[in-house]
Amino acid sequence: MADAPDKRKKQVWFWLSICVNLGFLGVFKYYNFFIDSFADFLSKLGLGVHFTTLQVILPLGISFYTFHGLSYVIDIYNDRIKPERNFVNYSVFVCFFPLLVAGPIERATHLLPQITRKRSFEYSRAVDGLRQILWGLFKKIVIADNCATVVNEIFKNYHTQGSSTLVLGAVLFAFQIYCDFSGYSDIALGAARLLGIELLRNFGFPYFSRDIAEFWRRWHISLTTWFRDYLYIPLGGSRGNKFHAIRNTFIIFLVSGFWHGANWTFIFWGAYHAALFMPLLILGRNRLHTNSVAQGKILPTFKELTQMFLTFVLVVIGWIFFRAPSLPIAFDYLSSIFSSTIFTLPTQKVTTLTILIVILFVVEWLQREKKFALERFEDFIKFRPIRWVLYILLVLAIIRFGGKSETFIYFQF
Amino acid sequence: MKVFIRQLVLFLIIISAIITASLFFIPNKRLRNSSLYADIDKNKRLDSLQSPKIVFVGGSNIAFGLNSKQIEDSLHLPVVNMGLHAGLGMYFMLNEVRDHVQKGDIVVLSPEYHQFMGDLFYGEKVLVALLFDINNKNLKNVTIKQYIHLFPSIVEYSTSKLFFMNLDVTDDGDGYGKVFKRNSFNKYGDESMHWQFPLQKIPSTSAPIGHIQVNSEILKFIQDFKRDMNKKGVALYIIPPAFQESSFINLNNAIKDIEGGLKDHSTPFDIRPEEFSYQNRFIFNTVYHLNKPGVDHRTLLIIKFLKSKAVKKGGSN
Numbered sequence: 001m002a003d004a005p006d007k008r009k010k011q012v013w014f015w016l017s018i019c020v021n022l023g024f025l026g027v028f029k030y031y032n033f034f035i036d037s038f039a040d041f042l043s044k045l046g047l048g049v050h051f052t053t054l055q056v057i058l059p060l061g062i063s064f065y066t067f068h069g070l071s072y073v074i075d076i077y078n079d080r081i082k083p084e085r086n087f088v089n090y091s092v093f094v095c096f097f098p099l100l101v102a103g104p105i106e107r108a109t110h111l112l113p114q115i116t117r118k119r120s121f122e123y124s125r126a127v128d129g130l131r132q133i134l135w136g137l138f139k140k141i142v143i144a145d146n147c148a149t150v151v152n153e154i155f156k157n158y159h160t161q162g163s164s165t166l167v168l169g170a171v172l173f174a175f176q177i178y179c180d181f182s183g184y185s186d187i188a189l190g191a192a193r194l195l196g197i198e199l200l201r202n203f204g205f206p207y208f209s210r211d212i213a214e215f216w217r218r219w220h221i222s223l224t225t226w227f228r229d230y231l232y233i234p235l236g237g238s239r240g241n242k243f244h245a246i247r248n249t250f251i252i253f254l255v256s257g258f259w260h261g262a263n264w265t266f267i268f269w270g271a272y273h274a275a276l277f278m279p280l281l282i283l284g285r286n287r288l289h290t291n292s293v294a295q296g297k298i299l300p301t302f303k304e305l306t307q308m309f310l311t312f313v314l315v316v317i318g319w320i321f322f323r324a325p326s327l328p329i330a331f332d333y334l335s336s337i338f339s340s341t342i343f344t345l346p347t348q349k350v351t352t353l354t355i356l357i358v359i360l361f362v363v364e365w366l367q368r369e370k371k372f373a374l375e376r377f378e379d380f381i382k383f384r385p386i387r388w389v390l391y392i393l394l395v396l397a398i399i400r401f402g403g404k405s406e407t408f409i410y411f412q413f
Numbered sequence: 414m415k416v417f418i419r420q421l422v423l424f425l426i427i428i429s430a431i432i433t434a435s436l437f438f439i440p441n442k443r444l445r446n447s448s449l450y451a452d453i454d455k456n457k458r459l460d461s462l463q464s465p466k467i468v469f470v471g472g473s474n475i476a477f478g479l480n481s482k483q484i485e486d487s488l489h490l491p492v493v494n495m496g497l498h499a500g501l502g503m504y505f506m507l508n509e510v511r512d513h514v515q516k517g518d519i520v521v522l523s524p525e526y527h528q529f530m531g532d533l534f535y536g537e538k539v540l541v542a543l544l545f546d547i548n549n550k551n552l553k554n555v556t557i558k559q560y561i562h563l564f565p566s567i568v569e570y571s572t573s574k575l576f577f578m579n580l581d582v583t584d585d586g587d588g589y590g591k592v593f594k595r596n597s598f599n600k601y602g603d604e605s606m607h608w609q610f611p612l613q614k615i616p617s618t619s620a621p622i623g624h625i626q627v628n629s630e631i632l633k634f635i636q637d638f639k640r641d642m643n644k645k646g647v648a649l650y651i652i653p654p655a656f657q658e659s660s661f662i663n664l665n666n667a668i669k670d671i672e673g674g675l676k677d678h679s680t681p682f683d684i685r686p687e688e689f690s691y692q693n694r695f696i697f698n699t700v701y702h703l704n705k706p707g708v709d710h711r712t713l714l715i716i717k718f719l720k721s722k723a724v725k726k727g728g729s730n
Contacts, residue, residue, distance in 0.1 A: 121414045130421075388424070395428055399572040 002076055002083045010077065017073040025066045028058055033262030061101035063259055067226060068094050072108040074230055081109050089115050096197075098188035102181070104202040104222035107229075111199070119196030129193030131374035131391075136186025138394050139179035141402040143353075143360055147176035150348050155323060158333050162341030165348060166333060172350070173323050174316045175357055178207065181220070186372055200225075205368045207315070208293050210307035212276040213286040215315060223259070227252045242282065249281055250274045260322070265330060269321045276314055292369045356401060436571035441546045448476075448497065448604070449543050450595040455495050455602045456548070459510065462491040465517035467719070470506050472499030473593070473604070474654035475523045477702035480712040481601030487716045490519075494602030499525045499701070501543065502536030503631050507638050508554045516646035521715070522635070525654045525701055526664060529671045534631045535562040541570040592698075607697055608705040615693045616700050619660035625667040627674035636678040650722070651675065653686040655711055657700040661690040684718055 001013035039050070072093070075081045084090040092115050099106060154161055154169030161169070185202035192199045204218035216224055228237075232252050238245040250271075257270020280286040293308065294300040300308065317334065324330035367373045367380065381387050444450070459468065467490050469475050475496030485492045495510060503524055514520060527533055541563055544552050555563075591597070597606035635651070642649045653668075661668065668686050675681050695707030703711060 121417075123414075123417055126417050388427075391424070392428060392431065396431070396572050396575055399432075399568055400576050402569075 001073070014073065014077045018070065021066050021069045021073065025062060028056065028062055030258075030262045061103075064103045064105055065094050065100065067105045067223075068108075071106070071226065071230065072112075075108045081112065084108075084112055084116075086116070096192070098191040099199060102184045102188070103220075104185055104188065104200045105226050106200060106222070107226075111197070114197050122196070125196070126194050128375060129190040131377055132186045132190030132193065132372050134190075134391060134394055134398075135372060135374045136183045136188075136190060137398050138183075139186065139360065140183030141398050142356055144176045144178075144180035144183055146353050146356070146401065147172040147179070150350060150353070151176055151323070154348065155333070158329075158336065161336075162344050162347065163337045163339045164342055164344050165346040166337045167342070168346040168348060168350065170316050170320050170323075170333075170337075172353075174207070174312070174319050175360075177319060177322070178203075179360070189372070201371055204371075205292075205364050207312055208308055208365065208368055209311050210289045210293060210304060211280060211285070211311055212273065212314060213280045214289040215311055216273070216277070217290070223256065227256055231255065245281060246278060249277060253277065264327050265321050265324055268327055268330075269318055272318050272321060276318075295369065298366075352401070356397075431575070432568055432571045435574045436545055436567065439574045441542065441574050444542055444546055446594045446596075447542075447547075448593040448595060448597070449539060449547050451598045451602070452497055452543060452548050454595070454598065454600075455493060455497070456509070456513075458493045458600065458602060459495065459513050462493060464515040465519070466491045466493065466514075467519045467521065468492075468510055468514060469494045469496055469521045469523065469602075470510055471496045471523035471654065472501065472506070472525045472528070472701070473497065473699075474499070474525050474656075474701035476593075476598070476602070476604045477607065477697060478523075478655040478708055478711050479603050479715070480605075480708050481603050482599070483709075483712050484716055484719070485601070488719060492601055496523070496602070498539050499527060499533065500537045500539040502534050502540055503528050504534055504559060504634060505536050505540055505551070505554070507634070509551060511638070511641070514642070514645065514647045519648045519650065519719070520642060521719075522649060522651045523654050524631075524635075524651075526656065526668055526671055529627045529631055529674065530625055530667070531628070532562065534628055534634070535559045536566075537563075538566045538570050541566045545570070603708075607702075608708065610697075610704070614698070616657065616696060616698060616702075618657065619663055619700055621663035623666050625670050627670050629674075632674050632678045632680070635675070635680050639680050648722070649680075650683045650718075651680055652684045652715065652718070653682050653689045654701055655689045655691055655703045655707065656686075657696050658690045658692050660700045661686070683722075684714070688714060 001010055001017065004010035004013055035052075072081075072084075072090075076083050084093065089112065093106070093108060093112050096106070096111065096115075151169055151173045154165055155173075158166060158169070182203040189199045189202070200222045202220060202222050204221060206215050206218035209215035209218055232248050235248045235251065236244050237248060253270040253274035254267060255270070257266040257268070257273075260266040260269070277286065280288075293304050320333055321327070321330045324333055364373045367375065370376065377387055378384075381390070467484065467488070469479060469481070469492070473496065475494060476498075477496075479494050479496070481492040481494045484490075495506070497506075507522070510520065536559070544555065545567075560567075592607045592610070593604060594606075597604055599605040639649045656664075672682060672686060689711060691703060691707050691710075695703055695710065697704040697707070
């Protein structure tokens with residue numbers, strides 16, 4: 001493509017690359033969804049048609065490396081980078097092991113130069129890498145996996161549970177998915193840092209967000225910015241009139257939901273977040289909170305606390321759609337919450353899990369202005385023996401409270 | 414780089430030292446009332462009985478599923494019920510009695526079906542608790558291979574002693590409430606406290622599974638054990654566990670695989686598995702545990718079986 005003699009040929013190569021990349025994703029991930037949806041549609045019209053669906057295993061992390069490939073092609077097309085002529089370097093970029101299965105979604109402009117550059121060992125970076133891995137393991141093994149046990153039970157038998165238990169299930173799923181995915185990202189970033197490579201930051205303490213717009217600047221950052229740079233801006237972004245901005249934003253949220261999986265629940269989840277985002281966009285308040293909450297202070301103000309709580313509640317409602325196997329079940333789950341049993345105690349005992357979540361919450365709150373909770377921990381706790389005691393406690397807690405092993409949720413995407 | 418590696422190694426050494434110290438020097442107070450302590454009493458009885466005697470071996474299906482006194486009275490042979498917990502693994506259970514039976518004795522093995530699936534054979538966390546905090550004379554029977562298998566459980570168990578908090582009820586000892594404690598066993602080794610309890614909440618049925626790959630190691634081990642017993646003049650009978658009927662239906666293919674595997678190793682079930690498949694009204698609190706009517710029914714069947722083998726005072730024939 002870079003060597004194409006004229007713009008037309010360059011475009012041909014560009015679209016060919018895009019189609020090949022998206023073709024794999026379409027066949028493996030979305031073919032059955034479209035076929036089933038089309039068959040459903042025809043059957044509603046009274047036409048009983050049977051289509052053959054694919055019985056293939058979805059390649060691990062296909063959405064992630066497809067997007068790596070796309071970013072590479074688009075950046076070359078836009079002359080942001082030169083094509084990588086070394087096959088090994090290119091392969092490392094697409095298949096770099098820490099981010100192969102669940103991201104962060106890297107950019108060629110960011111990762112390729114680091115791969116080709118000579119790297120040297122740096123003590124402080126390696127230590128930070130280990131700290132990030134440790135914190136990621138704590139989030140995944142201790143919090144996410146233990147939440148999963150309770151959440152799975154509640155969602156499986158949601159129709160027999162009281163509404164307070166359903167609320168608990170939804171809230172714990174919020175922590176499960178956060179700790180599962182951000183835990184993986186921490187492990188990936190930490191492992192890469194040990195090798196002298198800095199990956200894109202993927203999470204910025206999203207549950208400390210004061211509105212949905214801030215939440216999306218802090219949640220799955222590498223995907224959000226990918227869509228911004230490679231879809232939203234090419235579509236026109238917020239240039240032009242308000243209608244275009246609203247339309248483009250809606251498209252981004254829908255595509256983002258669809259990216260997560262071939263299920264109407266994900267599309268609805270995307271649309272739900274778009275609906276929450278729209279008022280902020282229309283009122284021009286979507287970039288109101290670009291800094292860390294309560295910056296330089298220990299505690300937030302009452303207003304900030306209320307904003308964070310309300311945002312969290314809205315996000316939790318969205319997670320019900322994300323977690324439920326189908327839209328009717330999600331709506332049923334949500335409507336079951338509104339009953340008199342809301343005032344009863346949940347049937348699940350989660351005392352220890354709650355304590356562990358509080359520990360997570362406190363540590364992340366105190367470190368919220370850093371890139372991850374244990375970053376430059378020596379600045380926070382200066383006395384090394386105390387830091388070591390805390391690291392040891394974390395390791396022991398991971399061994400002790402490690403939940404039943406669960407696959408990372410985002411491996412399926 | 415050197416400093417980094419040195420500190421990393423030091424960190425790992427400290428962690429290992431803490432885990433090791435916890436394993437050997439921190440008593441596990443939560444185990445005080447645990448059913449696992451009954452192992453000491455069962456071993457005492459096993460050693461005190463004169464041959465010929467009948468020794469029942471298995472997990473909790475046999476602990477909860479037998480009236481040993483009735484068997485003793487019917488067959489006029491002393492009986493000890495060594496059944497305790499499936500998590501101890503068949504390897505430990507059989508090795509525990511191996512040196513304590515003599516010519517003329519009868520060993521009745523009743524393994525849970527789940528012993529044949531996966532890697533329960535070498536035991537899990539409860540075995541670690543038993544070995545390191547309750548009855549460490551059994552440590553001598555642990556092989557290197559078993560240690561390797563148990564390593565994750567050892568680390569997990571040892572670490573659990575450092576924290577007072579629990580995430581799951583099994584850490585409280587057993588999570589069975591009043592039953593399945595040391596003092597809920599009678600002198601024969603039967604869990605008998607629950608005999609007086611009314612019907613419990615019916616346990617959920619085991620999830621259906623199809624055909625399974627039976628753990629060949631356990632089949633070979635039982636075959637070797639039988640050969641050793643025969644050499645000693647000890648009779649070994651293998652009977653199926655008591656099992657909830659609906660679970661039995663769900664696991665039918667797997668049970669057939671287990672039956673076939675045992676038969677192929679010349680150690681078939683001596684009673685058809687269907688005979689010990691029980692409706693919910695005979696089940697106590699798990700798919701393997703019988704209530705008193707269930708115990709009575711199963712005990713009579715076992716007596717009938719042993720009588721058919723002409724077991725009488727004088728031992729096995």
